[in-house]
Amino acid sequence: MSKTFSTADVAKHNKTTDLYIVVDEDVYDLTKFQDEHPGGKKILQRVAGKDASKQFWKYHNEGILKKYKPQLQVGSLDSKKAEAAPAPEPAPPAPAAERKEKVVPSAESGVVVPAPGPAASEEPTEALDPFGSLIPFADPNWYQSYHSPYYNESHAALRAEVREWVENELEPYVTEWDEAKKVPDTIYKQMGERGYLAGLMGVHYPTHLTKNTVKSVSPEKWDLFHEMLLTDELSRTGSGGLVWNLIGGFGIGCPPVVKFGKKKLVERILPDILYGDKRICLAITEPDAGSDVANLTCEAKLSEDGKHYIVNGEKKWITNGIWCDYFTTAVRTGTPESGMSGISVLLIERTEGVSTRKMDCQGVWSSGTTYITFEDVKVPVENLLGKENQGFKVVMTNFNHERIGIIIQCLRFSRVCFEECVKYANKRKTFGQKLINHPVIRLKLAHMARQIEASYAWLENLVFQCQKMGETEAMLRLGGAIAGLKAQATTTFEFCTKEAAQIFGGLAYSRGGQGAKIERLYRDTLAYKIPGGSEEIMLDLSIRQSMRVHKALGMKL
Ligand code: HEM
Known part of the structure; x- marks a missing residue:
């Protein structure tokens, strides 16, 4: 692989039985690959022995090279070696001590939500070093040296760590996994090993439950902005299926156990989950109850000896269900008429009477959308999360976390659409002009960018409020705004996929x-517009809830 070639050497490999090409000064042996090349072999034979960089970039993106390099590259041109030395490395970030850190979460015991220290908004820091492609609006603006009160060196370090993993080990294979409707189990396992699962629960980094920690951020520094950027960077894969496979079930199924589960239960099941050995999901929606949670019918009846609940009912559209060992499940413990005051949440383990079947859906193919039936399932009373008939609070507390996750993903997916379009519009020519030179294309990009940036600024503000307020206050005060932003994020996402599709034709x-x-993202949009509260319900709730809260705060009309 490390062989060096001159252009004259490469030119000798110009036959169908011995076919080399050059892409970006690297030399590839395509002799065997030509027969399986999806673009055809003749097109490769026409560039045999030549530099085909221009043709390559016309038809492919970076992921293809990353994927095929290990098997096809046989060396590089001697000219590359000569130039390699002076290639400028981006300046390494200044040591943490040299910079003032903005967010210093305190780790008091008993405080569940990471609370920022007093420094959070006191004085402005220097902007962080630039990172990423620097395409405007393709990354949050703090990646492009904008000043921000929310991020410090530990966020920059996590950003680099996750991006490296995503670009090298996830992104090149995502299309393959989506088509296969399955992500290799090893990737989920790595989520545990890398300490990411433990950091995605909206709580202090739980070192008492796992020995795995995140390499670039110490547990005591972990805050909601780390969590946000982890989800954001994972979403750069441009696959709702992948993101939901890795965090869709866990991110909403696990927090209620940590926050409302009994100590013994938590200590028994959490370590295996956080290591990535066992999987957990959230089961609320039913064939006949979605956003209308108060209407659910899956029943849990206490056994005569009072030691178990007997659960019967169905759950539908449950992310990750087919692969799960545990199901955080909303059940009716009250009378059929009890509405929201007859709901409880149980941690149901995969045991006799639990059946799961995969559902075929329009989008998020690799997320394992599942239909679940519970038939006379015996669940120990110790597995009750929170109090009996007070499950509505557990469900509601979880909604803010779930919706923020959806918002982060939608906005990054929108950026992915934008970034892909900018790259494509700068290489694709129509009517003798690059697409980017057509005003109608720039107009589409502008409408995408303005929605992304405005929504993201609202998101950062709400995450900051969540961090400052703590869980109960955030649940009471921010529900309306978060619901409004969820609708804003899903409409932005839908708009961006629609416009991007027109640009890509x-x-x-x-x-x-x-x-x-x-x-893929175009097909994934409904999986964001409908679950976690449909767009229509979110918009209505944003006003209803905000009016209620502000009335309590003394609103004057
Ligand atoms: C390292 C060398 C190459 C590899 C690994 C490679 C791989 C691939 C793959 C995987 C595809 C399927 C489409 C995709 O997933 O993007 C594809 C399509 C294609 N390739 Fe290549 N390719 C190589 C070089 C070339 C070169 C040098 C040319 C042109 C001279 C070329 C022309 C095409 C065309 C025209 C298509 C079809 C594009 C379309 O469907 O729109 N490829 N190639």
């Missing part, structure tokens, strides 16, 4: 290839 209509992310 036929490439966004067929699966795979350069338009793969756009085609």
